[in-house]
Amino acid sequence: MASLLKQSLRVPDPNIASRCLRFPARRTLASISTQNPKSENRSRSRTASFRPCSAPASSIQHGRNFSSSSRRSYKTVEEAKSRYKLGPFSWQAGALFLVAGIGLTIYFRYEKARMARARIAEANKGIGKPLVGGPFHLTTMDGKEFTEQDLKGKYSLIYFGFTHCPDICPEELDKMAGMIDRVKDKQGDVMKPVFISCDPARDTPEVMRRYLADFHEDIVGMTGSWQEVKDVCKAYRVYFSTPPDVVSGQDYLVDHSIYFYLMDPDGDFVEAIGRNFTVDAAAKVINDHVADWKSKIEKA
Numbered sequence: 597m598a599s600l601l602k603q604s605l606r607v608p609d610p611n612i613a614s615r616c617l618r619f620p621a622r623r624t625l626a627s628i629s630t631q632n633p634k635s636e637n638r639s640r641s642r643t644a645s646f647r648p649c650s651a652p653a654s655s656i657q658h659g660r661n662f663s664s665s666s667r668r669s670y671k672t673v674e675e676a677k678s679r680y681k682l683g684p685f686s687w688q689a690g691a692l693f694l695v696a697g698i699g700l701t702i703y704f705r706y707e708k709a710r711m712a713r714a715r716i717a718e719a720n721k722g723i724g725k726p727l728v729g730g731p732f733h734l735t736t737m738d739g740k741e742f743t744e745q746d747l748k749g750k751y752s753l754i755y756f757g758f759t760h761c762p763d764i765c766p767e768e769l770d771k772m773a774g775m776i777d778r779v780k781d782k783q784g785d786v787m788k789p790v791f792i793s794c795d796p797a798r799d800t801p802e803v804m805r806r807y808l809a810d811f812h813e814d815i816v817g818m819t820g821s822w823q824e825v826k827d828v829c830k831a832y833r834v835y836f837s838t839p840p841d842v843v844s845g846q847d848y849l850v851d852h853s854i855y856f857y858l859m860d861p862d863g864d865f866v867e868a869i870g871r872n873f874t875v876d877a878a879a880k881v882i883n884d885h886v887a888d889w890k891s892k893i894e895k896a
Contacts, residue, residue: 709884728857728865730831733824734792737804737817744863749894751787751866751886752859756834756852758795759807764854766811771875772856773812778879783886785895792828793819794852797842832857858882861893 734742755772757765772789779787791808793799796819799807804817819825822840829836829852837851856869856878866885869878886893 728832728868729859729863732828732831734818734820734828735801737801737808737819739801742816742818747788747790747859748863749861750785751861751882751889751893752790752857752863753787753882754790754792754832754857754859755855756792756794756829756832758793758850758852759799759803760795760850768854768856768871769808769811769815771878772815774875775856775879775882776812776814778875779882779886782879782883786886786893787882789815791815791817792825793817794825794829794834794836795838795850796820796822796825797838858885860885861889861891 729744731744736742753772753775755768757768759765769791772791776787776789789812791804793804799817799819801817801819804819808815808817820828822838825838826836828834834853834855835851837849839848842848854871858866858869858881860866867881869881873881
C-alpha cells in the first residue's frame with residue numbers, strides 16, 4: 597500500500613510520503629459533508645494556526661533584536677510608572693520656566709519705568725526755548741561768577757530759598773543733604789547741588805557761606821543783584837516776591853516756589869521734585885536718571 601502511494605505522488609523526495617503516512621486522516625468524507633459551516637470554519641482556523649511559518653530564521657531573529665533594542669529598560673516598576681505619569685515635564689523644567697518668567701517680568705517693569713522717565717525728560721525739554729532753565733548770571737558764595745554753562749558736565753540739583761526762612765528752607769536743605777549723600781554713595785560725585793537766594797538784599801556771599809555750612813559742604817550758594825535774581829527766577833518759573841528797593845532794617849515778605857529742579861549734564865531740565873518726596877524717593881529719582889544717562893558724566 598505504501599509503495600503504491602509513493603509511486604502515485606511522484607515527488608522527488610520519498611521521505612515526504614512516508615511522513616504523511618504517519619498521520620492518517622481522522623475524518624471521512626461523510627463526516628466533513630455533515631459538518632455545519634461554523635464548525636468547518638473553526639476547524640480550518642485551527643489547522644491554519646498550526647501551519648509552520650515559512651519566514652527564514654534570520655529575519656525572525658532580526659525582528660526580535662529590533663523590538664528589544666527599541667524599548668527602554670527600567671530598574672523598577674515604580675520608575676516606569678513615574679515616567680509615564682510625569683510625561684515630558686519635570687521639576688527642573690518647572691523651575692526653569694518659573695525663573696524665566698520672573699526675569700522677564702522684572703525686565704519689562706524696568707523698561708517700562710525707564711521709558712516713562714525718558715518721556716518726562718523729553719517733554720520737559722520742550723521745543724525751541726526750554727520750559728525750565730535758561731541763561732543767567734550770578735555770584736557764588738566764594739565771590740566767583742557763575743552762569744548756566746557752569747551747570748553742564750554733571751547733574752544739577754537747584755533749590756531756591758533764603759537764609760532768613762524760618763522753617764521750610766531748613767527742612768528742604770536737610771532733605772537736600774540726604775539726597776546728596778545717597779546719590780554720592782551709589783553713583784559717585786555726579787551731582788552739583790545749588791542754592792540760589794531769593795533775598796539778595798540780605799543774603800550776601802558771607803551770610804550764605806555760614807548758613808550753608810550747617811547743612812552740607814557740597815552745596816554751592818549763589819546770589820546776585822535784584823535784577824539778576826529776578827531773571828534766574830523767571831527762567832526757572834520760580835515765584836519771586838522780593839521788593840526791588842529795600843532799605844536796611846525794613847521788614848518785607850519773601851515768598852518762593854518749593855521745588856528741587858533736576859538738570860541733566862547738558863543743562864536741560866529733567867524733573868521737578870516737590871515736598872511730597874521723601875529723601876529716599878527723591879534720591880531714587882535722581883539715581884534712576886543718572887543710570888539712564890548714556891553720555892559721560894564728570895566726577896571731578
